[in-house]
Amino acid sequence: MKKTEVYILSGFLGSGKTTLLKNILQQERDEQRKVAVIMNELGEVSVDSNAVQEDTPLKELLNGCVCCTIQGQFETHLHSLLQEHELDSIYIETTGVAHPIEVLDACMSPLFANEISVKAIVTLIDAKRWKDRHSLSLQLQKLLQEQVRHADIILLNKTDELSESEKASLLFDVQSINNEATSLLTTHASVNMELLRNAQLRKKGQHEQTHVHDHLHLKTFVHEFKNPVDVDQFENWLRNMPDTIYRIKGYMRFTHSKETYLFQYSYGMPLYMKELMKFPSVLVFIGENLQHDEMKKQLQQLEEQS
Numbered sequence: 001m002k003k004t005e006v007y008i009l010s011g012f013l014g015s016g017k018t019t020l021l022k023n024i025l026q027q028e029r030d031e032q033r034k035v036a037v038i039m040n041e042l043g044e045v046s047v048d049s050n051a052v053q054e055d056t057p058l059k060e061l062l063n064g065c066v067c068c069t070i071q072g073q074f075e076t077h078l079h080s081l082l083q084e085h086e087l088d089s090i091y092i093e094t095t096g097v098a099h100p101i102e103v104l105d106a107c108m109s110p111l112f113a114n115e116i117s118v119k120a121i122v123t124l125i126d127a128k129r130w131k132d133r134h135s136l137s138l139q140l141q142k143l144l145q146e147q148v149r150h151a152d153i154i155l156l157n158k159t160d161e162l163s164e165s166e167k168a169s170l171l172f173d174v175q176s177i178n179n180e181a182t183s184l185l186t187t188h189a190s191v192n193m194e195l196l197r198n199a200q201l202r203k204k205g206q207h208e209q210t211h212v213h214d215h216l217h218l219k220t221f222v223h224e225f226k227n228p229v230d231v232d233q234f235e236n237w238l239r240n241m242p243d244t245i246y247r248i249k250g251y252m253r254f255t256h257s258k259e260t261y262l263f264q265y266s267y268g269m270p271l272y273m274k275e276l277m278k279f280p281s282v283l284v285f286i287g288e289n290l291q292h293d294e295m296k297k298q299l300q301q302l303e304e305q306s
């Protein structure tokens with residue numbers, strides 16, 4: 001089954017996310033690709049939705065941030081877009097204060113993680129604001145860093161307001177936080193969609209060839225169990241997980257019980273809850289440096305030994 005590509009557009013308030021979205025939608029339209037948009041805004045009314053033409057499926061999430069208060073609503077919207085349309089890609093415009101790990105987490109519902117492929121987290125930086133970022137609160141400075149750190153593609157936007165030496169210093173700053181992402185200097189978030197797609201492919205190719213990159217990018221991994229597993233062996237396995245696994249979530253069946261459990265794991269803390277409905281046993285992993293082949297082997301062994 002062809003997976004729907006998902007792109008997460010991240011970046012602080014006013015960095016140019018809507019401007020980028022408009023550019024991308026025009027290019028997708030020219031290529032006659034079927035795309036949809038999920039737009040999340042903090043306020044009660046949508047300011048940016050007129051950036052999306054009427055024939056493009058649009059879901060809006062208002063009055064909260066997808067990464068905390070309205071994650072359930074986000075999952076419902078994403079699910080219904082996937083059910084109702086045959087889409088090539090979905091663009092998610094996040095609020096300026098969203099954390100990339102939380103947004104990725106919200107995308108990866110165990111119920112439909114196999115239907116999507118998150119292609120890239122694209123982070124926009126307002127070049128001028130970045131230069132003055134030390135005047136922001138420490139919490140916001142940290143957020144800006146995290147948005148850069150977890151990006152696959154970084155657009156250093158609004159560079160029309162910078163001198164050549166300021167541009168060089170901005171690039172240096174950003175690459176010292178994340179030197180694996182493709183960083184591009186832009187004005188009005190003007191970027192060729194092909195470049196966005198290829199930047200991602202090129203990086204994957206490099207990674208597959210070398211296998212030695214100590215890269216920082218968030219990765220997801222989905223595993224489906226065919227049989228129940230032994231809970232003690234599963235917990236042993238969890239204890240040996242590297243701390244670069246930020247989240248695990250999904251549905252599990254264990255050998256000691258007929259129930260299905262909702263399983264959540266966040267920064268080292270596992271949580272099991274009995275689920276009233278039966279769901280396929282699927283676990284979704286989100287972290288850095290996920291070794292897919294190794295994880296798959298270990299999980300299959302767990303199943304065989306149970």
Ligand SMILES: Nc1nc2c(ncn2[C@@H]2O[C@H](COP(=O)(O)OP(=O)(O)OP(=O)(O)O)[C@@H](O)[C@H]2O)c(=O)[nH]1
Nearest residue numbers: 013014015016017018019096157158159187188189
């Ligand atoms: N000078 C300059 N202005 C820009 C550039 N890119 C975007 N803008 C302007 O910056 C403002 C904010 O851009 P948006 O695309 O709305 O930014 P956003 O990230 O969607 O903003 P929020 O939704 O508030 O988080 C708009 O007035 C844009 O026209 C640029 O490269 N240079």
